Amino acid sequence: MKTIIHKADTRGYADHGWLKSHHTFSFSSYQNPERNNFGMLRVLNDDLVQPKMGFGTHPHQNMEIxxxxLKGALSHKDSMGNKRAIEVGEVQVMSAGTGLTHSEFNDSKTDEVNFLQLWIIPEEMSVEPNYEQREFPIEGRNNKLQTIIAPKDKLEGDALPISQQAYIYRTNLEADNSLNLNLKSKDNGLYIFVVDGNVEVDGNLLNKRDAIGVYDTENIQIKSNDNSELVIVEVPMN
Structure with missing residues (x-):
């Protein structure tokens, strides 16, 4: 088993006033040649958007977004005709494929929006753009894995589809609970991001917003010391 640890305070940080963003991997003005990706996981941004602010219309191509x-609601509008809010408990996926444009805005006059944005490199280029959004009930991840993203040819339950052999799971572990994960493929790795709480992975202690990448293994155990919330990404390593 091989591991790589990214502590919360080692992430890149950008303060644009209207947006405060922590970058796990190289992004925009934060460029770290040692942290460009974890396998096919290219971006993990922890964004805080101020009230009545947002991202203007901008393009994407050939990326699974x-x-x-995690807090608040973000209004979404795109070139495919989708116009709706994304709220806590929901997950949004965009397969940018041949190209799309979109904007995201915090309509609240008083409350910040905090959300995670992940980019996964697709396995096939120039697919037809796709947008989907779904609510995932919290009871579906209490002390167990909830699959929120899966390959479009291997969908599980209510998981949203992407064009890559990758999975994203959420779990809320109560204190003193543990979870065993079996990887889908020996060629995959797991990237475990602690949204909140305190967990141990392979003897490594992780706190809020810390992360660990694990690969060259077939399974891993996660033990929760406190009530903890995790986002876990399983991706091909090459």
């Missing part, structure tokens, strides 16, 4: 709101 997943948004997970």
């Amino acid at each position: 997943i948004s997970i709101p």
